[in-house]
Amino acid sequence: MGLQVSLQKKLNGFNLDIGWEIRNELAVLFGFSGAGKSMTLQLIAGLMRPDNGRVSLDDTIYYDSVTNTDFPANKRPFGYVFQNLALFPHMTVIGNILYGAPSAQKHEKMNHALEMIRAFRLAGLEGRYPHEISGGQKQRVAVARALMRRPRALLLDEPFSALDRPLRIEMRGFLREVRDEFNIPVILVTHDFEEASAIADKVIIYEHGRIAQTGTPEEIRSAETPSGACAVRV
Amino acid sequence: MDESVLFSIRLSLQVAAVSTALIVLTGLPLAYFLARRDFSGRELLDVLLTIPLVLPPTVTGYYLIILFGRNGFIGKYLYSLTGWSIMFTWYAAVLASYVVALPLMIKTARAAIESVDGSLIDASYTLGHSEPDTALKVILPLAKRGIVAGMVLSFARAMGEFGATLMLAGNLPGKTSTMPLAIYSLAGSGEWSQAHFMVLLLTMMSGIFLYVANRYSRRII
Numbered sequence: 001m002g003l004q005v006s007l008q009k010k011l012n013g014f015n016l017d018i019g020w021e022i023r024n025e026l027a028v029l030f031g032f033s034g035a036g037k038s039m040t041l042q043l044i045a046g047l048m049r050p051d052n053g054r055v056s057l058d059d060t061i062y063y064d065s066v067t068n069t070d071f072p073a074n075k076r077p078f079g080y081v082f083q084n085l086a087l088f089p090h091m092t093v094i095g096n097i098l099y100g101a102p103s104a105q106k107h108e109k110m111n112h113a114l115e116m117i118r119a120f121r122l123a124g125l126e127g128r129y130p131h132e133i134s135g136g137q138k139q140r141v142a143v144a145r146a147l148m149r150r151p152r153a154l155l156l157d158e159p160f161s162a163l164d165r166p167l168r169i170e171m172r173g174f175l176r177e178v179r180d181e182f183n184i185p186v187i188l189v190t191h192d193f194e195e196a197s198a199i200a201d202k203v204i205i206y207e208h209g210r211i212a213q214t215g216t217p218e219e220i221r222s223a224e225t226p227s228g229a230c231a232v233r234v
Numbered sequence: 235m236d237e238s239v240l241f242s243i244r245l246s247l248q249v250a251a252v253s254t255a256l257i258v259l260t261g262l263p264l265a266y267f268l269a270r271r272d273f274s275g276r277e278l279l280d281v282l283l284t285i286p287l288v289l290p291p292t293v294t295g296y297y298l299i300i301l302f303g304r305n306g307f308i309g310k311y312l313y314s315l316t317g318w319s320i321m322f323t324w325y326a327a328v329l330a331s332y333v334v335a336l337p338l339m340i341k342t343a344r345a346a347i348e349s350v351d352g353s354l355i356d357a358s359y360t361l362g363h364s365e366p367d368t369a370l371k372v373i374l375p376l377a378k379r380g381i382v383a384g385m386v387l388s389f390a391r392a393m394g395e396f397g398a399t400l401m402l403a404g405n406l407p408g409k410t411s412t413m414p415l416a417i418y419s420l421a422g423s424g425e426w427s428q429a430h431f432m433v434l435l436l437t438m439m440s441g442i443f444l445y446v447a448n449r450y451s452r453r454i455i
Contacts, residue, residue, distance in 0.1 A: 047356050073359035086357035090375050099371070102362045149362050 003153050003185045007043050007053035016040070016209040019053075026179045026186045028196040031206030037189040038083070040206075041155045044187075045080050046073035057152055057185075079146030079154040083161065085138050087130040093117075093141050094126040100148030116144040136167045143178065153185040154178065160195070172199045197221065239428055241408060242416035243435070245324060249412055250392035253331035257339045257388045262381065265343035266369060280344075284337035291397025294334055298402050302329065326403035327410055331392035338391055339384040342451070346380020347373060383451035390443035394436065 006019035016036040020027075029037040042048040044055050046062070049070070055063040057078075062071045087096050097113045104112065117123055120140040125133055130141070139159055146154060156175075160168045176199060179186045190196055196203050197217035205213040205220065213220060268280055286294045302309040304319045313319050320326045350373050358368040374381070396414040403410040405419060413436050420429035 042356075045356075045360050047359065073356070074362050074364055076360075078360065080357070080360035082353045082357060084351075084353055086351070086353040088354060088357075088372060088376075099358075099363075100361045102367070145361065 001058055003044075003187070004054070004056045005040070005044060007040060007050045007055070009039065009043060009048070009050045009053075011039070014039075014209060016043075018206070018209070018211050020204050020211060020214060022185050022187070022202055024179075024183050024185055025201035026175065026188065026199060027202040027204060028200035029187060029189045029204050029206060030191065030193060030196040031212075032191055035206035036209040037191075037206050038157050041080070041157050041187065041189060045078050045155060046071060046076045047080075077149075077152040079149070079151035081139075081142045081146050081154070081156040081159045083157045083159060085130075085142040085159060087138060087141055087145075089130055092127050092129055093122060093133065093137075096130070096141055097145050097148055100145040102149070104149075112148065116148060120144040135163055136170065139163070139171055140174070143174075147178070147182065150182075151184065153187065154182070156186070156188045158189050158191070160190075161192075168195065169198075175199060236428055238407060238411070238416065239432060242411050242413045242432065245327070245411070246393050246413040249324060249327045249331055249395075250389050253328045253335060253392045254385060254389045256328070256332050257336050257392075258385060261336050261339035261384070261388075262343055262374075265340050265384075266347055266373070268340070269344045269347035270369075270373075280340070283340055286334050286398075287337040287341070291330075291334055291395065291399075292401055295330060295398035295401025298330060298333060298398060302326075302402070321402065322404045322406060322410060324403065324410055327395075327399045327412055330398035330402045331395045334395050334398050335388040335391040338387040342384030342387060343377065343381045346377035346384075349380070350376045379450045383447045386443050386447040386450065390440050390447070393443075394440060 002021055002023040004021045007016060009016045014034070014036070016039055018036065018040060029040060031037055039048065043050050043053075043063075050063065050065065052065045053063065054061065054065070061067070061069050062076050063069060088099065091099060094113060094117065097116055098109055101109045101112060117126060120143065122137065122140055122144065125137060130138060133141070142159060143154075143156075160171050163171065172195065175186065175188065188199070197220070200217055203213075203215060203217055203220050204211060213223065215223065264283065268276060299306060299321075301307050302312075302320050304310065304313050304321060309319060309321070320329060354372055354376065355368055358372045359365075363371065394414055395412070396418070399410070399412060400415060400418075405411055405415045407416075407419070411419065413432055417429055417432050417436070420426075420432070
């Protein structure tokens, strides 16, 4: 049960071959740039097609190369927060959040969006456009939008990399709240080990498209460090 | 003002409006298709659709006669079925303007659609929206300025179309004489005051269209 991922993909000379499994916890994919972390998220979300493998969440299989199962991205229940946040510049804050629930009834959708606005401390900003709000507020809009359709897992691709330190620390606490509140697997990609060890229930270390190590932050810290990535950062 | 001058102005506006409407209806899906789909022969299709941009309009007109003339590949069937031919009607002026101005819409709209940030399109998919929904709510609104610029340029080009129109629709006073064709006739018969008026009017209108197109083709944000 939980999110189970096994993926192989060759792209422009890069070879990804990974497999892992997480429950309703906050997992961090950690490793240097180009290790295959973001690619993994895109393959899980259906934004890129694997060569082989399987993606399943609880009882549902979303991709399986053996049975030729392949749900398109819009039919997969994964919330996705992009590195550049990908807020729609032509929509207001409330417009962006409402866009996150395509199928809900209009009235129900508005109530849910207003709940999100309160929960994510965005009150008063509903009518502003993305270029009129701060970096931290943009992050919160992006996460609120991704959670609007009540996804069954949340994927975050280094969304805090552009923030300064105090704001990053605030966002970490905020992510823990999201995990507790929604009780779903949350997967965060980062190349900052301090960030990984500060918030993760589980750390999955990537190296050149492979899994180098998996464990809790304590296990990773106490283990010998065969991984160059870890040795540098820990 | 001479009745024939008024007729030419009205006809030119009518031809340009109808051909621009057809260009939007067909050119926009074509531009989307060329920008967002990767298929073999994509660039060949682009070249085929946009070659009238660089061909002499008389050559484009020649091809249109071969296709739509009374004995043309398509025209002969149309004539045998209905007894009607598009040649020397104002519809021929619309067809000529459509073919000559379509490339401007395709080029501008394709570039605008291609410049929409791919992560915004991916974001829309991960938020549960289908491709048509994403096209209507994200891609087209963000490419809007390029599309409007393409429309305005197409309208301006259709207003100024001469060569292909002359080949296909002829220059029949009171029937197919659009402004550029009327100017040609007026200059030929030495009626300078009316020619001056039409030339100035057409220049002013074209200048305004280009100004509007330039304003719209700037980036949104």
